[in-house]
Amino acid sequence: MMELNLISKERNVEIVKYFFNENEVKEEEKRVIQALKQKADIPGFRKGKVPENILRMRLGEDYIRYSVAEKFIDKVAKEIVREKGDDLLLNPFVQDYKFDNGKLEIEFEVHYKPEVKLPDYKNLKLEIPKSEEENFEKYVESRLNELREKNVILEPKDGKIELGDFVKLNYRVLNEDGKEIYKSQTLDIVVRDDDLRPIVKEIIGGEKGKEIVFERTFEDEGKTKKFTYYVQIEEIYKRILPDLNDEFVRTVSKEFKTLEELRNSIREEGEKLYEYYKKEFLIEQALDKLALESELEISEKTMDRLVEMAIEKMKESGEYNEQLRKFDNDDEKLKEEVRNSYLNLFKTTYSVAKIAEKENIKVEESEIDEALKELAQAWNVSFERAKVMIKKDERLFDDIHEDLLESKVGEFLVENAEIVEIEPKVEDENRKNGESPDENSESNG
Template sequence: MPLFKVIKASNKLGGAKMEVKEISKDKNMIVREYLFDKNDIARLEDKAVAELNRKKYHIEGFRPGRVPKEVYKLRLKEAFYEIYVADEAIKEVENELDKEELQLLLPPVIADAKFSAEGGKVVVELHTEPEVKFEPTKLKLRKAKEEEVLDGYVDMRVKYVIEENAILEPKDGQAEEGDLVKVKETVMLGEKKLRNAEEREYVLLKDDEREVVKQLFGKKKGDVVEFERTFEKGDDKIVYKYILEVEEVYKRILPEFTDEFVKSLAIENVETTEQLKEKFRTEGKEIYDRELAESYRAQIMDQIPEVTEIEISEKTIERAVENIIENLKKDGKYESYVQNYGSEEKLIEELRNYYLNMIKKDLVVKKIAEENNIKVDAEDIKAYAERVSVEWGVSPDRAEAIIKSRQDIRNEVVMEIVESKVAKILAEKAQIEEVSFKEQENK
């Protein structure tokens, strides 16, 4: 059995022949040799000379851009073949690889290139996409009980509506639980005023952990409250001074939740407490479905590496980690990463795991997307923009324009949409456990 197989016996490149051999295969990594004979070398010599003259390589006694081939060969000696002819050969190899449209995890790696006047070869590592074995039925998802969540949402919305419509009655006494306190708030950092007598309102509730709320219990109209809060930033401590001038204390009188109260809200097609609750339930169901889908997506993406098998060469992982480290060094972040992980060995191990998990996830998502013909169209982008516009603090149209104008953001958005569509399909095959958060709280 031959140690290699011929891939192309006659690849026409400017009338010359180039033999391509597959010399080894390790799982997803294929090593090829691209062989150039003497005729190929003559052609590559001409291309190397043309490139050197185009760059106006300077040789004393000759006009830049007009240096003959033989002069370059005499002056550059072995470097003429080892560097310049090799570069032209590598370009031709890369062009041939582009035509194949291979599915690669990494760009082709030029492992070696040796050239002389008699011939030469380029050795290329091709790290192709490996097959993945993925079993969606091994996915284990958790979801909150729908009725429990919706009941809680309705209760919260009803409470909010009642409190929003509270009647405020000024009081002379001390501020107590449930009261609303109106203050003028000043915040200082040293001598600088970050907030200068800004009017603010606080409802005093015992489970509110904010220091400003705690400080207002027991205060009355006309009181001035001063306190400091210290925050650590690295080795430094930042001290903020708060000055609260109590302008008014109000007793909140909450309305009764009755049909008459609901009618006074003047909400379209809502006249009774039951109709308002149903409206809130419908609203809550939309939020629940949206957040459940996002929860499933996050859970599934996290679990894919655990339930996926992949046949991948150690060399592929090594090359990928080398690329990541090179980028970290280029960005000046490598040393800090080593420090964070304690040693280079631990960082490399972490990068290996990170890359392997990322590849498993990406390949599974790609596989499911292709099998189910999943696409991302303009309507998907529009719907995504509408969802995130509030979070981004812009209009839906502006959010959509940002996504379309920024390629990096668009790529992230497209990937998130694809993952969501894939997750929807996988969730139908996964094991789903319904969780009662009320029961957990009562334990």
């Protein structure tokens, strides 16, 4: 009978040795020999009729022993998964095996799901920027301006392009050899001062029917490349925004009769949006803090295995070089990023699961149905079809369940947290200019 012995345990990893006696090995060897006879293609013998001594000489004893060990390894690995499957993080790995006086020893590395030590999750300290009256007013003005923009009047214009004009144009890009590498279709551009695209700046002062030429340089793998842009102005329009008054409101809306009514409605909309994003912001912050303050009992052996598997998967899919470039072609930096991603994922996942168990937080079937209704709309299928899809795809169901559970635990954390309002941080709203002459994009220039 198979025997096992726990050799060592380090956090979530056990090294277990399995022992098979001489009789077990002999019985398995007989089955292996018989299977090899059926497959062996040896001149002078029909398949299945090769004498055992000939087969052993032809294949070698090392190969036969390897084939026997492989059978036991497969059998034990399946048994470990069958018995411990729900508790395993990874499939078991073979560390070593050896034959000794007809007996067989196999050493397995078994990786269990790690334990997590929770922080004081009922007293997390969270911060939220104070809501300011001027922000709601800005939201109202922004939405009203959107309405005006949607109802703008375009009046054909002679003369030069100015800020605020609406312009139809096309352009082409030539490289240093004079070869055309890109040609746009007709583009619509509103000339705004905060639009930092070079093409917008260059066309100011241009006129209908005239061509504007300018050059741009880009750095590509340490080399400077120059490109020439040829812009043809097709049409110029003066944009006339309608006045904000009761008459305008009645024109664009059947629901409201006065500008004041519309303003109040937009204000309510802004307040609801603020409460929604405030809730989502706090949940995300609470989950981030939970992961940061939790302690994961996970072995470096597990982390090394996970990183190795992730890198190998990148290489197989052809994504490795692309990912490597993001980290200055430094393999160690990429591995560190993968390692940290796994750590954050596990901390969040196992912390959420543990809190859900302790606090009896569950995802109800009705909540899954509500989530499915939203997904069904996104997938453009019926709700019934969506239910069939998740029944067929267990992983998809698990993903939906985990997302909902994480959200419910996040709400629980926020409800029990100490929330402090802080002064909003001043952010730099300047847009960065990072365009390149991509021949597949019409937004360049």
